[in-house]
Amino acid sequence: xxxxxxGLSALAGFSSAIDVQVASSGGNATSGxxxxxxxxxxxxxxxxxxxxxxxxxxxxxxxxxxxxxxxxWTAIGSAQxxxxxxxxxxxxxxxxxxxxxxxxxxxxxxxxxxxxxEVKVQKYTGSFWVKGSYDxxxxxxxxxxxxxxxxxxxxxxxxxxxxxxxxxTFTLTPEKAAASxxxxxxxxxxxxxxxxxxxxxxxNLISLFPPTYNNRPNGMRSDxxxxxxxxxxxxLRFPGGNNLEGNDPxxxxxxxxxxxxxxxxxxxxxxxGYQNTNGLGLxxxxxxxxxxxxxxxxxxxxxxxxxxxxxPENALQPYIDDALNxxxxxxxxxxxxxxxxxxxxxxxxxxxxxxxxxxxxxxxGGGGTSYQSYRFQKFYDAIRAKYPDMVVFASTVDYQFxxxxxxxxxxxxxxxxxxxxxxxxxxxxxxxxxxxxxGEYAVVQPNIPQGGGVDWSGPRWRFPxxxxxxxxxxxxxxxxxxxxxxxxAAYAPLFQNLNSYxxxxxxxxxxxxxxxxxxxxxxxxxxxxxxxxxxxxxxVENAEFDPAFYVVGRNNETGSYIVKAAVYNSTELVxxxxxxxxxxxxxxxxxxxxxxxxxxxxxxxxxxxxxxxTTSVIAGSGGVFEFELPDLSISVLExxx
Ligand SMILES: *[C@@H]1O[C@H](CO)[C@@H](O)[C@H](O)[C@H]1NC(C)=O
Ligand SMILES: *[C@@H]1O[C@H](CO)[C@@H](O)[C@H](O)[C@H]1NC(C)=O
Ligand SMILES: *[C@@H]1O[C@H](CO)[C@@H](O)[C@H](O)[C@H]1NC(C)=O
Ligand SMILES: *[C@@H]1O[C@H](CO)[C@@H](O)[C@H](O)[C@H]1NC(C)=O
Ligand SMILES: *[C@@H]1O[C@H](CO)[C@@H](O)[C@H](O)[C@H]1NC(C)=O
Ligand SMILES: *[C@@H]1O[C@H](CO)[C@@H](O)[C@H](O)[C@H]1NC(C)=O
Ligand SMILES: *[C@@H]1O[C@H](CO)[C@@H](O)[C@H](O)[C@H]1NC(C)=O
Ligand SMILES: *[C@@H]1O[C@H](CO)[C@@H](O)[C@H](O)[C@H]1NC(C)=O
Ligand SMILES: *[C@@H]1O[C@H](CO)[C@@H](O)[C@H](O)[C@H]1NC(C)=O
Numbered sequence: 001x002x003x004x005x006x007g008l009s010a011l012a013g014f015s016s017a018i019d020v021q022v023a024s025s026g027g028n029a030t031s032g033x034x035x036x037x038x039x040x041x042x043x044x045x046x047x048x049x050x051x052x053x054x055x056x057x058x059x060x061x062x063x064x065x066x067x068x069x070x071x072x073w074t075a076i077g078s079a080q081x082x083x084x085x086x087x088x089x090x091x092x093x094x095x096x097x098x099x100x101x102x103x104x105x106x107x108x109x110x111x112x113x114x115x116x117x118e119v120k121v122q123k124y125t126g127s128f129w130v131k132g133s134y135d136x137x138x139x140x141x142x143x144x145x146x147x148x149x150x151x152x153x154x155x156x157x158x159x160x161x162x163x164x165x166x167x168x169t170f171t172l173t174p175e176k177a178a179a180s181x182x183x184x185x186x187x188x189x190x191x192x193x194x195x196x197x198x199x200x201x202x203x204n205l206i207s208l209f210p211p212t213y214n215n216r217p218n219g220m221r222s223d224x225x226x227x228x229x230x231x232x233x234x235x236l237r238f239p240g241g242n243n244l245e246g247n248d249p250x251x252x253x254x255x256x257x258x259x260x261x262x263x264x265x266x267x268x269x270x271x272x273g274y275q276n277t278n279g280l281g282l283x284x285x286x287x288x289x290x291x292x293x294x295x296x297x298x299x300x301x302x303x304x305x306x307x308x309x310x311x312p313e314n315a316l317q318p319y320i321d322d323a324l325n326x327x328x329x330x331x332x333x334x335x336x337x338x339x340x341x342x343x344x345x346x347x348x349x350x351x352x353x354x355x356x357x358x359x360x361x362x363x364x365g366g367g368g369t370s371y372q373s374y375r376f377q378k379f380y381d382a383i384r385a386k387y388p389d390m391v392v393f394a395s396t397v398d399y400q401f402x403x404x405x406x407x408x409x410x411x412x413x414x415x416x417x418x419x420x421x422x423x424x425x426x427x428x429x430x431x432x433x434x435x436x437x438x439g440e441y442a443v444v445q446p447n448i449p450q451g452g453g454v455d456w457s458g459p460r461w462r463f464p465x466x467x468x469x470x471x472x473x474x475x476x477x478x479x480x481x482x483x484x485x486x487x488x489a490a491y492a493p494l495f496q497n498l499n500s501y502x503x504x505x506x507x508x509x510x511x512x513x514x515x516x517x518x519x520x521x522x523x524x525x526x527x528x529x530x531x532x533x534x535x536x537x538x539x540v541e542n543a544e545f546d547p548a549f550y551v552v553g554r555n556n557e558t559g560s561y562i563v564k565a566a567v568y569n570s571t572e573l574v575x576x577x578x579x580x581x582x583x584x585x586x587x588x589x590x591x592x593x594x595x596x597x598x599x600x601x602x603x604x605x606x607x608x609x610x611x612x613x614t615t616s617v618i619a620g621s622g623g624v625f626e627f628e629l630p631d632l633s634i635s636v637l638e639x640x641x
Contacts, residue, residue, distance in 0.1 A: 134201055480553075505522075508520065
């Protein structure tokens with residue numbers, strides 16, 4: 001641990017102290033959003049992640065790119081499993097089902113969940129559809145793969161027949177929780193007596209939910225929602241990210257295929273190597289915003305697949321209409337076509353969408369020319385014609401849309417620590433008016449002697465590391481100094497399933513064991529900065545920066561003065577001397593400092609890398625607050641006025 005020395009009166013007059021003299025007015029109001037989150041279903045962070053469904057491959061969804069599969073289901077007893085496209089499918093959206101063939105004995109199917117199923121004494125809500133005659137009961141059970149114990153089971157009377165698909169619903173409260181070290185090493189099974197069937201049964205949409213956040217049906221994992229609540233986020237940028245764009249025609253994230261009953265959602269081959277169920281759909285995203293009090297920043301598909309092609313100008317209109325339909329679905333009253341559709345699904349009250357983003361990273365992958373010449377403008381014009389107050393963000397800052405029009409822009413950066421630390425002043429020349437959203441940022445690789453950005457073919461950090469987190473803090477402090485320009489910032493990606501991930505590092509890592517979530521070093525930095533909201537920045541006389549980078553402001557609700565600082569690349573403790581106009585000797589401040597063991601410290605399962613130290617600081621003679629900040633520290637000084 002580096003020492004943290006506070007309130008040294010000997011520091012007064014110390015020539016190298018960073019002297020921060022804060023004026024009481026003359027700053028810029030912020031957007032009020034500042035810290036938010038960005039989400040897309042990236043390798044099971046949606047399905048099997050924040051979306052609380054426990055059964056993997058619940059509906060055998062597939063397509064020409066990623067064909068339906070039986071995995072990870074396996075048979076119990078003598079059953080033979082095969083996929084069938086029945087002439088009478090469960091629904092047009094779910095044409096493929098699982099045929100379980102056996103004529104005698106106890107048989108069935110078993111699912112290991114998304115790399116485990118956590119079993120506690122709590123209410124699980126489940127359902128499954130069956131076609132085929134069966135006069136008997138289905139046994140539902142949760143079983144340990146380690147001890148073989150049945151932790152909970154239930155008989156569900158069959159209502160099944162040859163003539164049509166029948167839904168079976170149940171709730172199951174296990175008698176016993178699995179032991180804490182093997183709490184997720186369990187499977188879910190459905191068994192039955194094959195001799196009471198006519199040789200086989202067809203199954204589809206087999207679903208099991210633990211209690212969800214706010215008890216929403218088809219809802220979210222409570223533990224991950226609580227983790228996010230800890231960040232006090234102001235906005236949610238969704239539903240992507242590359243996953244919005246899709247890789248190849250005709251597959252992209254179509255909003256209209258993510259609404260309504262689960263049996264009407266076909267899913268699609270997402271861009272991260274697996275099939276998305278679309279169980280986490282448009283309405284679920286809005287519920288997420290409602291539950292965490294976040295402003296939605298809705299991305300709409302912009303006529304470009306990640307691997308091409310681009311929709312030509314003369315064929316773009318249907319996709320523009322589709323974006324307008326999506327907005328009408330969310331915002332229209334029940335007299336409109338799509339507002340009525342929303343109401344028919346049980347949501348008569350409209351939502352309010354104030355921020356829309358056109359596509360994602362359209363400067364990349366061959367999308368740039370068309371985006372610059374017609375795609376952005378056509379979407380922008382159509383949306384603003386119908387919604388004149390809507391803020392429409394371009395998905396890149398490359399084309400200066402914000403400088404030449406009323407549009408906003410989205411800046412993304414994945415880089416190395418030194419590069420972010422060098423971007424303290426990056427936004428100084430950007431357009432004013434909260435026009436820039438930092439929709440994705442993260443340090444992903446260590447510094448290299450020759451400097452420079454990311455080597456995309458090289459390995460990335462598995463978890464955020466402390467030096468990266470401090471560099472991100474320098475960058476965010478620089479963004480917040482430009483309070484009149486920046487709408488807000490969101491680290492990306494948000495989630496990583498430790499058992500199946502492609503992209504690293506991520507803000508929060510998790511597995512099926514809800515007690516084993518990893519809150520990264522960057523999580524703690526954002527949590528601290530987000531807790532202390534500056535609503536108006538304040539000017540600092542003769543401000544000097546480096547190695548301490550800071551932003552000063554006031555919060556108009558608490559009346560507090562706030563100094564957010566990050567110290568990067570200092571060989572010594574950095575003495576700080578801070579005065580606020582009108583604050584006199586004896587005033588009290590609270591200094592919160594985050595540090596870590598060393599530059600490459602990171603949090604992992606069961607290991608917390610960040611140390612938080614909170615101290616009182618009293619203003620000395622002349623109202624001066626004096627304290628020292630160590631190298632690689634992130635801090636907030638709050639002084640109640
Ligand atoms: C307020 O914004 C203006 C224009 O961007 C900038 O020059 C000035 O430094 C800002 N003031 C503060 C205190 O951040
Ligand atoms: C506080 O500041 C925020 C952000 O600038 C602003 O939206 C809000 O209206 C202000 N509230 C008051 C009470 O001044
Ligand atoms: C079901 O239909 C799809 C789409 O036509 C096809 O790709 C798939 O192979 C079929 N599956 C089976 C088991 O017949
Ligand atoms: C329990 O499940 C986890 C997650 O799938 C796995 O990593 C671990 O190896 C399992 N433990 C045992 C003892 O099988
Ligand atoms: C669980 O069942 C498997 C398969 O029948 C068996 O190999 C294993 O020994 C059993 N484990 C325990 C702890 O009983
Ligand atoms: C059996 O299924 C039919 C058709 O889905 C349904 O109307 C009925 O309520 C079900 N009965 C039971 C006991 O679940
Ligand atoms: C959803 O909208 C897209 C684009 O308009 C369309 O191609 C697709 O057929 C629609 N899906 C359904 C199920 O209506
Ligand atoms: C995403 O996870 C799946 C396992 O579900 C894995 O097969 C796939 O390779 C991963 N995707 C990528 C792009 O690595
Ligand atoms: C870090 O400090 C060293 C020594 O003062 C200096 O040479 C180097 O350029 C600094 N790096 C950055 C990114 O500021």
